[in-house]
Amino acid sequence: MSNEKVKASEEQIAYANILNIGMWFGLAVLTFTFIIYVSGIFQSFVPIEELPNYWGMKAKDYIHVLNAPTGWGWVAMAGKGDYMNFVGIAMLAGLTIVCYLAILPILLRKKDTPYVIIAILEVAVLALAASGILKVGGH
Amino acid sequence: MSKTTRVLIFLAVSLVLIAGAVTVFASTEASEALPAAAASNVAWWVWPLSLLVVTFVLGIVAVLGGVGGGVLFVPIIGGFYPFNLDFVRGAGLLVALAGALAAGPGLLKRNLASLRLALPVALIASAAAIGGALIGLALPQNVIQTLLGATILFIVLIMALAKKSDFPNVPKADALSQSLAITGIYTEQSLGKDVEWKVHKTPQALFMFIIIGVMAGMFGLGAGWANVPVLNLMMGAPLKVSVATSKFLLSITDTSAAWIYLNEGAVLPMIVAPSIVGIMLGSMVGVKILARTKPKAIKWMVIGLLLFAGLRALLKGLGIWK
Numbered sequence: 001m002s003n004e005k006v007k008a009s010e011e012q013i014a015y016a017n018i019l020n021i022g023m024w025f026g027l028a029v030l031t032f033t034f035i036i037y038v039s040g041i042f043q044s045f046v047p048i049e050e051l052p053n054y055w056g057m058k059a060k061d062y063i064h065v066l067n068a069p070t071g072w073g074w075v076a077m078a079g080k081g082d083y084m085n086f087v088g089i090a091m092l093a094g095l096t097i098v099c100y101l102a103i104l105p106i107l108l109r110k111k112d113t114p115y116v117i118i119a120i121l122e123v124a125v126l127a128l129a130a131s132g133i134l135k136v137g138g139h
Numbered sequence: 140m141s142k143t144t145r146v147l148i149f150l151a152v153s154l155v156l157i158a159g160a161v162t163v164f165a166s167t168e169a170s171e172a173l174p175a176a177a178a179s180n181v182a183w184w185v186w187p188l189s190l191l192v193v194t195f196v197l198g199i200v201a202v203l204g205g206v207g208g209g210v211l212f213v214p215i216i217g218g219f220y221p222f223n224l225d226f227v228r229g230a231g232l233l234v235a236l237a238g239a240l241a242a243g244p245g246l247l248k249r250n251l252a253s254l255r256l257a258l259p260v261a262l263i264a265s266a267a268a269i270g271g272a273l274i275g276l277a278l279p280q281n282v283i284q285t286l287l288g289a290t291i292l293f294i295v296l297i298m299a300l301a302k303k304s305d306f307p308n309v310p311k312a313d314a315l316s317q318s319l320a321i322t323g324i325y326t327e328q329s330l331g332k333d334v335e336w337k338v339h340k341t342p343q344a345l346f347m348f349i350i351i352g353v354m355a356g357m358f359g360l361g362a363g364w365a366n367v368p369v370l371n372l373m374m375g376a377p378l379k380v381s382v383a384t385s386k387f388l389l390s391i392t393d394t395s396a397a398w399i400y401l402n403e404g405a406v407l408p409m410i411v412a413p414s415i416v417g418i419m420l421g422s423m424v425g426v427k428i429l430a431r432t433k434p435k436a437i438k439w440m441v442i443g444l445l446l447f448a449g450l451r452a453l454l455k456g457l458g459i460w461k
Contacts, residue, residue: 006324006333008250015254019390020244027237027415034412038187049183051409052221058280059225059405071402085408086401092237093401096394103254114319118258122391125266129398134269136276136403 011103011110018102022095030088037081044081060136071132097126187413190216194234194414198421201238203429204441205382206298207389208418209235209361211441214291214448217284218455222410224283225276228359229400230410232393235361237415238422239390251383253323256338256376261391263345264352264362268392271356272399281456287358288453294364295445298438301368309375312337316374325380338374347373356396361389 008016036042046054046066054062063070069077077083100123107116128134194212201208213231217224246252275283312322322337338344347369355362366385370376376384400406454460 006250006326008248009254012247012254016244016247019240023240030412031416034408037408052183052186055222055226055407058223059276059403063404068404070404082408085412089233089401089406089408089411092233092240093394093397095240096391115258118262122258122262122265125262125269126395129269129395132402134273134399136273
């Protein structure tokens with residue numbers, strides 16, 4: 001059996017490379033912003049010492065009581081110590097979409113139609129989840 | 140009893156003791172309407188610090204037990220910390236996601252995780268996980284806690300009873316997997332040869348992944364415990380390919396659910412960041428210990444931990460053990 005057959009496909013390698021870079025970058029950003037957050041250099045939306053009073057609440061009550069942002073509302077508050085962490089979290093959560101977009105041209109070039117369709121549908125599903133359009137009922 | 144086994148037992152006992160101490164500290168009457176007043180007696184920094192320590196131990200145990208971090212994280216942190224289960228599940232998804240993202244590149248490059256196998260399955264599971272996340276966030280706290288406990292006990296059963304097959308027999312690939320060309324070859328180093336594989340029962344497996352996706356999104360558990368049996372026992376992928384593809388699959392399934400939790404405000408950086416760092420550092424140490432351990436002893440230790448955490452979640456949800 002030739003070595004070529006055992007090797008990962010071109011799109012698989014491309015996916016892995018982007019995943020690798022993006023994951024470390026996202027983690028580094030998250031770690032850095034968390035250190036800034038707990039150091040108190042930047043003011044937080046919810047003061048750290050008061051946070052234990054709220055983290056026992058359901059998320060919808062937390063949002064309601066503190067008038068905290070939902071969806072992409074955190075972007076406007078990225079200057080606050082706590083919401084700054086969402087940059088790294090969003091990078092990690094958005095990485096898969098970037099990976100799919102990166103392999104699409106390879107799949108197209110290979111004329112791998114079923115997987116082109118699957119990749120486009122997956123991007124649509126993840127984009128829908130990320131969009132904030134879908135909401136839990138009742139509030 | 141070997142030295143490593145003694146170390147592992149020590150880790151498990153430490154984990155239970157830390158969790159117990161945290162419970163005493165936080166023996167809150169933290170109802171949904173009332174802020175967790177009792178928790179405010181403890182300095183805020185105790186919580187992220189203890190999360191870092193506990194998730195570090197969980198990271199070691201998860202690698203040695205062959206389970207994802209999320210499945211241990213949610214019941215243990217949800218059962219013994221004062222955080223609402225919404226935030227714990229949001230963090231659990233991100234913990235599982237970070238672990239999957241970290242493992243993904245290596246598994247893909249070594250051709251152990253298969254993109255051709257993962258992509259169709261991921262589409263179904265990630266769409267279902269959105270539904271699961273929406274349902275999970277809408278359910279009352281006690282209901283989700285009870286369901287979580289029951290699910291964890293079900294996982295314990297699966298782990299205790301389900302058999303695994305290194306190289307399942309697949310007489311003929313089904314029509315769907317053939318049309319999608321879901322097949323592959325990887326080098327099995329223990330045998331020193333290349334192993335060619337194909338899969339069958341793809342439509343049935345895709346149906347199973349709807350259920351798996353809903354549960355992953357609803358409980359924030361990750362879903363390796365369910366992915367592997369379906370990929371390995373139902374579809375017939377070799378065990379190593381199933382485990383690796385399952386791990387990679389989590390990076391897609393958990394992404395969709397994580398976005399729902401993020402958009403619904405169910406993500407607290409104070410819980411997420413130390414947990415991710417702790418579990419990843421623990422996983423790195425776990426990988427180093429793995430070579431010197433006996434898998435069976437670890438498997439039963441993980442089952443014991445899950446049984447304890449599952450019972451705690453169930454009894455907490457039913458209002459018996461607050």
